[in-house]
Structures are given as C-alpha cells and as structure tokens.
Amino acid sequence: MSPINFVYLASILFAIGSAAVLLRRNAIIAFMGVELMLNAANLSLVAFSRMHGQVDGQVMAFFVMVVAAAEVVVGLAIIIAVFRARQSISLDEPAELRG
C-alpha cells in the first residue's frame, strides 16, 4: 500500500476541519477545526517526506507544530478575553459590532 493513501486521508481530514470552521458557532470548537486542518497538512507533509525519501518534509511538519502551539496559546487567550468582556464565546456575537 502506497503512502499516497495518507494524502487522501489528510484531504478528508482537512475537509472535515474546514466544515467545522464554517459550521460551528462555539469559538472553541471552530478553533479545534483549525487545529485539525493544521494536522491534516502535517500528515500530508510527512507522507510526502516518506515518498521522496527526504527529511525536509518532516522538518516542515515540526515547524508547523511549533507555530500551531504558539497560535493555540494566543487564540485561547483571545477567547478568554472575549468571554470576560461578553460572557459568551459564540462566534455570532461579534456580528453585533456592525453599526
């Protein structure tokens, strides 16, 4: 079985993650959808690294993980700040900012 199957798996996971971002109103769940998309990209990078026999794909996946960790920290801090201000983490609430 060729490692290309993992790229198919990654595209399915990416589609599920993007559907969650478009669909869910709960900010934390939408954020988890973003995480799933990042992980799908990572999976395809690792599969490409295996296919080409080169280590660069794994290094890139490692960089993506580090950036994702930083992004999660800041994103969750923003969610907490919004929750403190509005007592809600619904993504529809900021739409009220519109005049």
Add this chain to the structure above:
Amino acid sequence: MVNPVLFWCVAAITVVPSLSLLFARKAVHVAMSIVLVMVGLATAYIMLDAPFLGIVQIVVYTGAVMMLFLFVLMLVGVDQREDLKETIAGQRWIAFLAAGGLGVLLISMIARVSVSVQDTTVGDPERIANVLFSRYVLVIESLGALLITAAVGALVLTHVPRLRRKRTQAEVAEGRVLVGANPVNKPMPGVYARHNALDIPALDPDGNAIEASLSRVLEVRHQTQDGVEFRAQIEEGDEK
C-alpha cells in the same frame, strides 16, 4: 510500504472521531475525540517512518494543546449552550457543500498525480537534528522568539488590571464586625476527651449541645448525632 490493515485502522480512528467536530453537541466530547484523532495521527507518523514526529505529536498535541483546550473549556463553563439560530440563511448547507467540494477537489487532484515511492527511510532523530541545526538554524532561532512572544502575548491578553485597592486584613475584620458577624471563631465539634468526631456537637459548660459547632454540610445530609448520650455519660462520671 504501508501495512494496509494498520492504515485502515488509522483511517477509522482519525476520520470517525473527527466527525464529532460537526455533529457532537458538547464541546468536551469534541475535545476528547480530537485527542483520539491526534493519537491516530501519531500512529500514522510512526507508520510513515517518522518516529520522532510521532512522539512529538503525542507530547505537543495530546499532551499540551488539547489539555489547554480542556482547561479553557472548564474556564468558560462547559455548559455554554450553542445557539442553533442561523444568521445567514442556509448556512449549514452552504458550509457542507463548500467543505465537501473542497474534499472532492483535493482527492480528484491527488488521484491524477503519479508518484514514485523511494524505499529509503529518513525519520531517525539524529538526521532530523542535523538538518534542523544546520540548514534551518535561523528558523529555529526565530521560532524560539515566536514562542516567547506568544507566551508574553497570552499573559498580556488574559491580564486583568485591579480596579480597586486591595483590602488589608484589618479592613476585612472591621467590615465583618460592621455587618454584625460574630468576631470570635465558632466552637469546634466533638466532645473533649470523650468523642472527638465531626458529627457530634460540642457541649457547653451546662452540657447543652452547641448546634453552631457542626458543619452545615453534614447537617443537610443528616449525618450528625445529637450530643445527648455524651451529656449523660458526663453526668454519670460526675456522680461517681
């Protein structure tokens, strides 16, 4: 090459739990199933001869990131209701259509690519370390700066400035007296030298039970006893 049985197992434990992102009602259930997805992805990395990334995936994602998500879920309240009222008409179907279209597009494009698979495996940590700290050393340095910036940013974003001056201990005590609370401690439960337990009220010098010495929680649960028998014992002792 990849073991097909293992591949289908990994596909099942990544795709099925990730569907909870779309259909699960409670955010905690979503978080726990994403943890399972992360473990499945770690298995996939190890299958693809990248053991280093597999371990990092478990440590970083299941260990740190998803637990951080759970912390925040507990902080904002696990029973935050999600309102299902749609602000954009037909948003659900548009979202499903767009995401499904994206998936079909990606899969059909991958199916048209022809790839040759090398048999060399490159995942050992030594080799990754060599590449990381030679060719990508500048990237590593800037990632360190990024992580520190993110940590400081999170501190700044979650910091709440104090609106009023902090009350000193003397002010707290004065406030209690002003409200009319008893300034003295409540008596401890238990009968000295006879029955040293939380469910027995203390006896005053006349041998009457002091109800205030009992924990309110135990009273609500009906787990307390009255001090009558101990009073009787004390009186017997006095007669002897």
